[in-house]
Amino acid sequence: MSDTAMSDTTAQIELTGVGRTYTRGKKTVEALTGVDLTIEQGEFITLFGPSGCGKSTLLRLIAGLDTQTTGEISIFGSTPKQASSRKDIAWIPQSSALLPWLDIESNASLSSVVNTRADRSGATTRRPEAAVGILEEVGLGDFRASRPDQLSGGMRQRASIARGFAQGAPLMLMDEPFSALDELTRDTLRIRLLELWEHHRKTIVFVTHSAMEAVLLSDRVVVMSPRPGRIREVVDIDLPRPRTWELTETSEFTAKVAQVKQILWSAWEGDE
Amino acid sequence: MTVGIDPLNPAVAVAPARRGRPRMSSRTGGALLTVGAPLALFVLLAIAWQWTAATFKSVLPPIQDIVTDIAGRPEFYLENLLVTLEAALLGFVIGVVVALLLAAAIVHFRFLRAAIMPVALLLNVTPIVAISPALVVAFGFNQIPHVIVAALSAFFPTLINSITGLRAVDPQALEVFDAMSASRTEVFFRLRVPSSLPYIFAGARLSVAAAVIGAVVSEFTGSSKGIGAVIVMATTYLNLPQMWAAIFFSALTTLALLGLVGLLERLVVRW
Numbered sequence: 001m002s003d004t005a006m007s008d009t010t011a012q013i014e015l016t017g018v019g020r021t022y023t024r025g026k027k028t029v030e031a032l033t034g035v036d037l038t039i040e041q042g043e044f045i046t047l048f049g050p051s052g053c054g055k056s057t058l059l060r061l062i063a064g065l066d067t068q069t070t071g072e073i074s075i076f077g078s079t080p081k082q083a084s085s086r087k088d089i090a091w092i093p094q095s096s097a098l099l100p101w102l103d104i105e106s107n108a109s110l111s112s113v114v115n116t117r118a119d120r121s122g123a124t125t126r127r128p129e130a131a132v133g134i135l136e137e138v139g140l141g142d143f144r145a146s147r148p149d150q151l152s153g154g155m156r157q158r159a160s161i162a163r164g165f166a167q168g169a170p171l172m173l174m175d176e177p178f179s180a181l182d183e184l185t186r187d188t189l190r191i192r193l194l195e196l197w198e199h200h201r202k203t204i205v206f207v208t209h210s211a212m213e214a215v216l217l218s219d220r221v222v223v224m225s226p227r228p229g230r231i232r233e234v235v236d237i238d239l240p241r242p243r244t245w246e247l248t249e250t251s252e253f254t255a256k257v258a259q260v261k262q263i264l265w266s267a268w269e270g271d272e
Numbered sequence: 273m274t275v276g277i278d279p280l281n282p283a284v285a286v287a288p289a290r291r292g293r294p295r296m297s298s299r300t301g302g303a304l305l306t307v308g309a310p311l312a313l314f315v316l317l318a319i320a321w322q323w324t325a326a327t328f329k330s331v332l333p334p335i336q337d338i339v340t341d342i343a344g345r346p347e348f349y350l351e352n353l354l355v356t357l358e359a360a361l362l363g364f365v366i367g368v369v370v371a372l373l374l375a376a377a378i379v380h381f382r383f384l385r386a387a388i389m390p391v392a393l394l395l396n397v398t399p400i401v402a403i404s405p406a407l408v409v410a411f412g413f414n415q416i417p418h419v420i421v422a423a424l425s426a427f428f429p430t431l432i433n434s435i436t437g438l439r440a441v442d443p444q445a446l447e448v449f450d451a452m453s454a455s456r457t458e459v460f461f462r463l464r465v466p467s468s469l470p471y472i473f474a475g476a477r478l479s480v481a482a483a484v485i486g487a488v489v490s491e492f493t494g495s496s497k498g499i500g501a502v503i504v505m506a507t508t509y510l511n512l513p514q515m516w517a518a519i520f521f522s523a524l525t526t527l528a529l530l531g532l533v534g535l536l537e538r539l540v541v542r543w
Contacts, residue, residue, distance in 0.1 A: 063451050084453045091451030093444035100543040101466045114454045114462065147543055167452070 013039040013062065013171065013203065018071035020057055030228035031057045035071065037222065037231065039205065041170070044197055046206045046218040048260065054229020055207045056175055062205060063091050063173050075171060076125070083171070087111065087118045087126050090169040090202075094176045096156035098148040104159050105144040108135055111167035128168040129200075137199070138162050138192060154185035161193065165200060174206045178213070190216055191245060198242050211264075215256045216243060223260060225267040232267045235260055333512035338520070341513040353521045355498040356487050359415055360525060363422020364483035368430045368476055370423070375434035379464070380456070392431055400424045401489040408494030418490040418498070425486030426479035433475025437468025473537040480533055484526040499525070 018035040021028050032054035039045050047055035060066040061073060064080030075083040083089050090111070098107045108131035118124045135141055138158040148156055157177060164172055178186045190213060197204060208214050214221045221235045237256055239247060247253050318335065325334040342349055374392075378385040400421055407417035441464055449459050491500025499522045506515035 063447075064453075065447055065450055081453075084451060087452050089451050091448050093447050095442075095444050097442055097444035097448055099445060099463070099466065101469075101541075110448070111452060114449060114458050115452045116458075117455065118453070149543060163448075173451070 012041055014074045016072045018068045018073060020061060021069050032229040035231055039203060041203055042201045044204045044218050046208055046214040046221045047224060048208055048214040048221050049224030050209060050226060052226035053224040055224050059173050059175055059205060059207050063089055086124045087115050088124060088169050088171060090164040090167040090172045092160055092164040092174040092177050094179060096160035098156055098159055100148050103145050103147055104140060105131055107159055108162045108166050110163055125170055126168040129166050131166040134162040134166045137196060154181055157181060165196060170203060172202045172204045176207050194243055211257050211260045215260060216248060221260055223263045233263050333516055337513040338516050342517050349517060349521055352498055352502050357525050359418040360422050360484045360487040363419045363487060364426045364479060367423040367426030368479055371427050371430035372434055375431055375438060378435055379438045396428045400486060404490040405493045413494050417494060418487050421490035422483040422486040425482040429478035429482060430475040434468055434472045437471025438464045441467050469541050473541060476533050477530060480529045481526055488522045
């Protein structure tokens with residue numbers, strides 16, 4: 001490896017004093033302020049909070065889709081834009097955002113035909129995986145030749161997640177990927193995502209407004225509150241792994257969910 | 273007609289056409305409605321036509337006179353039809369290709385948009401067929417003026433629709449591309465162009481109609497051949513059957529070109 005910082009054991013994602021303000025005319029809106037956060041490699045971390053708390057803004061900043069107005073973001077020792085240009089960040093949006101003119105396999109292997117410069121230059125640390133294998137893992141092996149409009153909403157979302165994993169990027173960012181699905185589909189997809197993560201061990205930053213989802217998936221939950229968007233508390237979720245659906249019925253689990261929600265409520269009471 | 277054309281007025285087709293969804297609750301009821309209803313109206317219109325033709329002889333010719341005229345000299349109509357078809361098709365292709373190239377340039381360079389759009393809009397408010405006599409003066413008694421008018425007529429609908437299409441990209445799909453630092457070329461060819469195809473074809477269908485109108489009306493001046501010339505000739509001799517036969521053939525030209533575009537769309541847009 002040419003870049004020693006990448007193989008360094010301290011390699012991680014570090015945010016220091018990150019803020020983002022938007023200016024519209026004479027008005028300035030503080031979407032995010034004073035965010036300090038360190039994310040370990042291979043960690044599953046969730047940004048949790050109500051709408052307007054800046055969790056999606058924060059995710060977009062980490063992805064390099066937006067730029068912070070204050071503070072520093074370091075991803076494996078470089079800026080988000082640099083990490084992005086190396087294809088080291090996989091983005092999984094809220095809707096599946098599959099390309100309707102491509103079949104599922106071509107959709108899942110999109111990363112192999114986009115930003116081919118990064119692959120040629122050899123700068124990337126990503127290890128691309130065969131889209132077919134990932135599609136098998138998410139249960140879409142028989143639908144490789146189907147078009148997105150022939151699939152259900154849940155299946156499309158699985159294809160979208162497969163696309164993210166096939167990129168093989170060390171960092172995966174997920175922006176409320178299950179929020180548009182029905183409850184039952186959502187529950188099965190949460191477990192499937194955990195299985196994928198156990199197998200591939202990527203760093204995942206996951207945005208959600210469901211406390212239950214946050215606790216079920218994460219190693220740590222970052223509780224955020226709005227006006228201005230900021231971190232209230234980071235909660236360790238020391239529940240055993242691998243996590244299954246049975247875990248959600250235990251009292252430890254319910255207690256964690258309650259704890260996370262309590263932080264948010266007390267934050268609101270402090271506001272009003 | 274067996275060509276795959278939306279029977280609804282293509283002039284309002286600015287959004288991508290929806291296909292493959294059953295519109296009627298029952299299949300037989302649907303067939304009865306889609307075939308029976310227009311057929312009934314056709315019969316009704318034919319009766320009204322024949323009555324008018326019999327009552328006011330200078331307004332409409334009887335349908336059988338039109339049919340007899342066409343049957344008596346099919347090669348005359350075919351020859352003129354081909355002349356107009358050639359001008360319309362050539363103009364359509366030129367107009368659409370130029371529109372697509374400009375649309376691609378406009379979505380990439382803001383200054384080009386600023387420069388081109390006012391001119392394009394000015395062109396759109398100009399009755400293009402009015403330029404035809406000037407073009408005849410400039411280029412002479414040949415096909416060139418009619419091809420130019422057809423091309424100018426076809427240009428605008430495709431330009432506007434393809435600009436709309438190239439910009440109507442799923443923002444979340446764009447995020448996926450951006451997060452991987454896709455190049456502008458990759459975003460253009462792998463995302464913008466495919467997503468714009470339904471819009472481009474909607475625009476092309478409008479351009480077909482515009483190109484045929486442009487070609488026919490342009491042939492009114494400075495032309496001895498073509499459907500437009502046949503109409504002018506018929507006016508001189510007060511030959512109503514010939515006039516209406518020519519009108520029928522100009523509709524046929526549009527229909528044939530629409531069929532061609534529809535066929536192409538089916539081959540290209542398969543999602």
